[in-house]
Amino acid sequence: MARITAGVGSSHIPLLGVAVDQGKTKDDYFTPIFSGYEWTKEWIKGEKPDVIILVYNDHASAFDANIIPAFAIGTGERYKPADEGWGPRPVPDVIGEPDLGWHIAQSLILDEFDMTIINEMDVDHGLTVPLSMMFGQPEAWPVKVIPLAVNVVTYPVPTGNRCWMLGEAIKRAVESYPEDLNVQIWGTGGMSHQLQGPRAGLINAEWDNAFMDGLIGTSDRNRTIPHIEYLRETGSEGIEMVMWLIMRGALGAETRLLHRHYHVPCSNTAVGHIVLEPVS
Amino acid sequence: MSEIKGSVGPVGNQGDIAEYLAELEDIPGTRVYTAARARKGYWLNQFAMSLMKEENRRRWRADEKAYLDEWQLSDDIKQALLARDYNRLLDLGGNIYFLAKVFSTDGLSFLQAVSTMTGMSVTEYKAMMDAGGRSPEGVRSIKGGY
Numbered sequence A: 001m002a003r004i005t006a007g008v009g010s011s012h013i014p015l016l017g018v019a020v021d022q023g024k025t026k027d028d029y030f031t032p033i034f035s036g037y038e039w040t041k042e043w044i045k046g047e048k049p050d051v052i053i054l055v056y057n058d059h060a061s062a063f064d065a066n067i068i069p070a071f072a073i074g075t076g077e078r079y080k081p082a083d084e085g086w087g088p089r090p091v092p093d094v095i096g097e098p099d100l101g102w103h104i105a106q107s108l109i110l111d112e113f114d115m116t117i118i119n120e121m122d123v124d125h126g127l128t129v130p131l132s133m134m135f136g137q138p139e140a141w142p143v144k145v146i147p148l149a150v151n152v153v154t155y156p157v158p159t160g161n162r163c164w165m166l167g168e169a170i171k172r173a174v175e176s177y178p179e180d181l182n183v184q185i186w187g188t189g190g191m192s193h194q195l196q197g198p199r200a201g202l203i204n205a206e207w208d209n210a211f212m213d214g215l216i217g218t219s220d221r222n223r224t225i226p227h228i229e230y231l232r233e234t235g236s237e238g239i240e241m242v243m244w245l246i247m248r249g250a251l252g253a254e255t256r257l258l259h260r261h262y263h264v265p266c267s268n269t270a271v272g273h274i275v276l277e278p279v280s
Numbered sequence B: 001m002s003e004i005k006g007s008v009g010p011v012g013n014q015g016d017i018a019e020y021l022a023e024l025e026d027i028p029g030t031r032v033y034t035a036a037r038a039r040k041g042y043w044l045n046q047f048a049m050s051l052m053k054e055e056n057r058r059r060w061r062a063d064e065k066a067y068l069d070e071w072q073l074s075d076d077i078k079q080a081l082l083a084r085d086y087n088r089l090l091d092l093g094g095n096i097y098f099l100a101k102v103f104s105t106d107g108l109s110f111l112q113a114v115s116t117m118t119g120m121s122v123t124e125y126k127a128m129m130d131a132g133g134r135s136p137e138g139v140r141s142i143k144g145g146y
């Protein structure tokens, strides 16, 4: 049986991809960020996951203004890094897991989550930056990836509660897959940031840390945070944190904290990441 | 009523769409990308999206006005694009992730481009970020003034 063995929440800030690609990770500006990921890089070398269900959002790369899927799952064989306006990142293609991807897609639909299914797309910094943070610069990514894209751009975006429920359904789907696979789920984006308007640059370290606290143990208080609270407290782009709740929902009733890290700033954004395992 | 699996009922005001949408307009210095803005800015955002292709970026750089004339855009939008007036573009229905294609083509980072919307210089804005960013104190709600 396949099982979800761990969950990771992580920012996916484009500048971190630039730092990796241009060999700047040891610069003074970036050291406090990358050193926070050192523990996680070592940990994942030991864990050797087979597959990562990587929850992220597309930033107007694969999806334009025309079609806006609330929840979309990738069932393709491979995905190329997107050209976001400055050329594609020099990172390996992302290799998919169509068998498990289709299994999850079918299971979710029968579990009343009507997913959009994507066979071909390019993946942007939302997906490739977390891979770089965890795996550095390998010739090929050491895991297969099932992209799970969430609309957090055009309102209304899915509620936190719905995201949590989707996570629970993903857990059921993975556990009904016969092959023995070590699966992780990552929720990415955030933490507090606002990239637009005169209020840009907003950071709320206290709120971000309370949100991370709420992912640990048996707490489920994060699932009922309304959109307006993310917007007021963490900036307009802080809403990306609802994607961490898909990860949290997929870990079951209780989690154990393995590692957490928080740093301000990276570019316009608060960087945070957390590593959790399910307590069963 | 049958029990809905996992449901915890309406979350905050999310059960009342009018109140939900009104609150999205109650944040100082912020244009939440609502359906109304997405409709208004549809072709602006689609134009921006076209700059993901190197061939289009080359044509845009060669003659911005001529490239804009190929799109169904109002004069307001064309002016704001030529002036790189990002606050105005947000008012006209632009979304920052789409507009990012424009400033990336200009070779600007997110930090550089975002700072232009704040009334600060890039240096001042970067200094604010390095000092921990903008506090939410007093900029959470227009009506509430908190």
Ligand SMILES: [Fe+2]
Pocket: A012, A057, A059, A126, A189, A190, A240
């Ligand atoms: Fe993002």
